[in-house]
Amino acid sequence: MPRKPDPNHTRSNEIIRATIRCLARSGFSQLTMKRLAAEAGVSQGILHYYFRDKRAILAAAAGHVMDDLDLRVKSESANRRDGSSRLRAMIRACLAVATADREFWTVFMALWGESLHDPALASINKAAYQRARNAIGGIIEQGVREGDFMPVNIVHASAMVLALIDGISLQLTFDRNLMTVRKAERLCEEVLFAHIGK
Amino acid sequence: MPRKPDPNHTRSNEIIRATIRCLARSGFSQLTMKRLAAEAGVSQGILHYYFRDKRAILAAAAGHVMDDLDLRVKSESANRRDGSSRLRAMIRACLAVATADREFWTVFMALWGESLHDPALASINKAAYQRARNAIGGIIEQGVREGDFMPVNIVHASAMVLALIDGISLQLTFDRNLMTVRKAERLCEEVLFAHIGK
Numbered sequence: 259m260p261r262k263p264d265p266n267h268t269r270s271n272e273i274i275r276a277t278i279r280c281l282a283r284s285g286f287s288q289l290t291m292k293r294l295a296a297e298a299g300v301s302q303g304i305l306h307y308y309f310r311d312k313r314a315i316l317a318a319a320a321g322h323v324m325d326d327l328d329l330r331v332k333s334e335s336a337n338r339r340d341g342s343s344r345l346r347a348m349i350r351a352c353l354a355v356a357t358a359d360r361e362f363w364t365v366f367m368a369l370w371g372e373s374l375h376d377p378a379l380a381s382i383n384k385a386a387y388q389r390a391r392n393a394i395g396g397i398i399e400q401g402v403r404e405g406d407f408m409p410v411n412i413v414h415a416s417a418m419v420l421a422l423i424d425g426i427s428l429q430l431t432f433d434r435n436l437m438t439v440r441k442a443e444r445l446c447e448e449v450l451f452a453h454i455g456k
Numbered sequence: 457m458p459r460k461p462d463p464n465h466t467r468s469n470e471i472i473r474a475t476i477r478c479l480a481r482s483g484f485s486q487l488t489m490k491r492l493a494a495e496a497g498v499s500q501g502i503l504h505y506y507f508r509d510k511r512a513i514l515a516a517a518a519g520h521v522m523d524d525l526d527l528r529v530k531s532e533s534a535n536r537r538d539g540s541s542r543l544r545a546m547i548r549a550c551l552a553v554a555t556a557d558r559e560f561w562t563v564f565m566a567l568w569g570e571s572l573h574d575p576a577l578a579s580i581n582k583a584a585y586q587r588a589r590n591a592i593g594g595i596i597e598q599g600v601r602e603g604d605f606m607p608v609n610i611v612h613a614s615a616m617v618l619a620l621i622d623g624i625s626l627q628l629t630f631d632r633n634l635m636t637v638r639k640a641e642r643l644c645e646e647v648l649f650a651h652i653g654k
Binding site for chain 1: 482483558562569571573586619622623626631644647648
């Protein structure tokens, strides 16, 4: 029997998608609960029922795009048999997010702009980064265990992998003509395999 | 004879410094010309004489922190005799900026948040990244010429160097307990020398 859709989940998802559209169009500084309610096609009362304020929505949007990235990484790396191809799949999924659709970076750049002066958003951002490093750490740890990678410090290696992927994603976001996504993938693979590969 | 200070330059510098303090305290979304004038201790008329609007000030602030980073890189790498130590000096100067004072990232995160939907700020950010890659490319090119580095594609290699430094700077900005700056420097060196070193 198919699971019934959860109407609350759908409604809050719609609000999050409307938030991302608003952020892409005019940034967090122009986001108001009134504009967002109009974009989402709900009343301001309904909007406030789901989210206390625009900071709470930004936090939910960050969770949403992180979940989405996780799903893409899992789908891309399913059935990969060794550490190198799992790492390669992860790089590909992350760079696709930076270039094919910009939702992830739209949300995170808004989050960063606020998190420097907003401790609650800063801790959400910090936790998102911890989660990303843990996911990468899992791939590296398995690769080390199975003999694909050098026995590296997992925390340090995952910070470096995340740094390179983040950094090149930013440059591709800022300048789409810098290089092809395929080229960026290959360069990340080269740099990272020279570091942790055997 | 010492050069006389340029009063216009000093005044606009004071406004930029006040902007950075405002951004650090409450972000671009809360920045108004009125608040900024009060912070800088100037009238709104004077503020408008120097800068058309808060976007123009954000652009000027980005130029200011980029110039400051350039000076630090140059001072750190002066008298270094080979490519490896010049690259190491550049990494050190960039990571110091990410951790010792947060001005650079305060300005750039504000700029990113706006540049996704503001073409003028996007092109300023894109040019800043081009300038950073060119500076790194100069160090790599000289190192290749003098036999310290492998003969790599300069554009691609400088994109990767910048990516790693940016990415780890972000993680250190978000989470000061992730690792020491010295550790981050050593890891960047390891990863990059494994990629382009001889």
